[in-house]
Amino acid sequence: MVKETRVDLPHFYGKDDIDILLDWEMKVAQLFECYQVSEERKVPLATLSFKSHAMHWWTALVRDRRLDQEPPTVYWNDLKSALRRRYSVLSSSRIN
Numbered sequence: 001m002v003k004e005t006r007v008d009l010p011h012f013y014g015k016d017d018i019d020i021l022l023d024w025e026m027k028v029a030q031l032f033e034c035y036q037v038s039e040e041r042k043v044p045l046a047t048l049s050f051k052s053h054a055m056h057w058w059t060a061l062v063r064d065r066r067l068d069q070e071p072p073t074v075y076w077n078d079l080k081s082a083l084r085r086r087y088s089v090l091s092s093s094r095i096n
Contacts, residue, residue, distance in 0.1 A: 009031060014052060043075065
């Protein structure tokens, strides 16, 4: 049995600041590259680092996709897109 490398990702709290999200994304991408994380592990690992608002948002998104019979989010790029949609809307509404 091959032991998988433990990857400790920074927490993401879901603050309504797009800059915090983009910084988190860059750091996570660097860690994924450094530890050669496979595509199928990226979304589960990244979402384990969610805390507070981000965790609640993710739980609701997973539930809503299941109820709407949509496929789950399995690719890192899809997760990043969903996060950017969510947090760029919050950032722009904060500015207005």
